[in-house]
Amino acid sequence: MTSQEFDFEAVVRQDLPAPAGRWNGFPDFNFVGGHNAPESIPTDALVDAATRVLQREGTTLATYSLESGPQGYRPLREFLAGKLGRDAGMTCTADDVLLTSGSLQGLDLINEVMLAPGDTVLIEEATYGGCLTRFQRLGVTPLGIKLDEQGMRMDHLADTLAKLDADGTKPKFIYVIPTVQNPTASIMPLERRKELLRLAEQYDVAVIEDECYSDLIWDGKRPPALHALDKSGRVVFVGSFSKSIAPALRVGFVVAPWPFMARLLSCKTDAGSGSLEQMVLAEFCNAHFENHVAGLNKVLKQKCDVLIEAMEKNFGTVAEFEAPPGGIFLWVKLPAEIDTSRLAAEAAKHGIQVNPGAEWSIEGPGAKRAIRICYANPPVETIRKGIAALAEVCREEFGLPKTIANA
Structure with missing residues (x-):
């Protein structure tokens, strides 16, 4: 007698995403x-850092959260407090910092503490795709605020807040990526930051500031964080080491006042994020962070220049984009007749993967003609070949661009 294989599909929840x-x-x-x-991964320096910190403090791995408490390894929190003060103008201490398993866990905790089905949040029209999928699963309504080359538009934010107020709807928060925005790479200027905070105070709305890419600015000129400009304590700051050091380390952080931090901690029931990664990062960053990021930005700038050259050569005027001031993405708009979800699906058959705009934007028709291209990982020659191949797929599928390699 043979047993029948158990059917897990019969018992899983019905509201899950499609199977992976x-x-x-x-x-x-x-x-x-x-x-x-x-x-650009600083392997040798990370090995040295791991050896030093383990020889010195390895026995503290015997306890959850080392000997630093549930907010994470204190030397790393102290490094962050100092770094954010120097680089972003923020005033905070190690006690205001919570270390998380990537910035995404920080955003998940914020959502868990603040959001309920039916709530409204304000976001940039094009934004981090991970937030969009989470809002959908939580039953939350995200309202998109229009963007330009300087980030979230304050005129549209003001109009939206006024209309919501007239309707008796108060958004739970404004989620914004002001410095090297994802996916557009814009940097919000100082006066616009001040206006955002003025509007948030006028309508008494919290602000979630996502700054995961703010170290990756070619000229190193970073505006003060919204958190630094805020006088009312309404800004919660989220950051990460994923882009400045290595994504696979999965170390992010949240900066928040204690009353809100206490709520986050009550929901962070994972017994602590990875402690060894935190120990190694603290040891490495105190000695090498600034020099490492400066070198990383040189590499990223070179790759960005190669990508732009390849786009101009292979797509010509068919592709519209702004040259990024930093980061790892190029946000490209193609003609309206090109559906980039269809383009991405066809390109995948040829070994080319790009992010279609519909996964990163709620701006409607504009999203369907956009693509996000990450240029950080491939070698420069792979970038050249890959963009040429993408243009060929686009031409075969949509008839555009009319010719290939037109420069």
């Missing part, structure tokens, strides 16, 4: 995700 496919390795031309430049 098996991972078969990275494609030949990998322009998706937030991967970074493998040649």
Whole structure:
């Protein structure tokens, strides 16, 4: 007698996303995700840091959260408090910092503490795709605020807040990526930051500031964080080491006042984020962070220049984009007749992966003609070949661009 294989599909929840496919390795031309430049991972320095900190403090791994408490390894929190003061103008201490398993866990905790089905949040029209999927699963309504080359538009934010107020609807928060915005890479200027905070105070709305890419600015000129400008204590700051050091380390952080921090901690029931990663990062960052990021930005700027050159050569005027001032993405708009979800699906058959705009934007028709291209991970020659191949797929599928390599 043979037993029948158990049918898990019969018992899983019915409101889940579609099942994931098996991972078969990275494609030949990998322009998706937030991967970074493998040649810039400071392997030797991380090995040295791991050796030193383990020899000195390895026995503290015997306790959950080492001996630093539930907010994470205190030397790393102290490094962050000092760094954010120097680089972003923020006033905070180690006690205001919570270390998380990537910035995404921080955002999940904020959502868990603040959001309920039926709530409204304000976001940039094009924004981090991970937030969009989470809002959908939580039953939350995200309202998109229009963007321009300087980030979230304050005129549209003011109009939206006024209309919501007239309707008796108060948004739970404004989620914004002001410094090297994802996916557009814009940097919000100082006066616009001040106006955002003025509007948030006028309508008494919290602000969630996502700053995961703010270290990756070519000229190193970073405006003060919204958190630094805020006088009312309404800004919660979220950051990460994924883009400045390595994504696979999965170390992010939240900066928040204690009353809100206490709520986050009550929901962070994972017994603590990875402690060894935190120990190694603290040891490495105190000695090497600034020099490492300066070198990383040189590599990323070179790759960005190669990508722009390849786009101009292979797509010509068919592709519209702004040259990024930093980061790892290029946000490209194609003609309206090109559906980039269809383009991405066809390109995947040829070993090319790009993020279609519909996964990163709620701006309607504009999203369907956009693509996000991550240029950090592939070597420069792979970037050149991959963009040429993408243009060929686009031409075969949509008839555009009319010719290839027109420069």
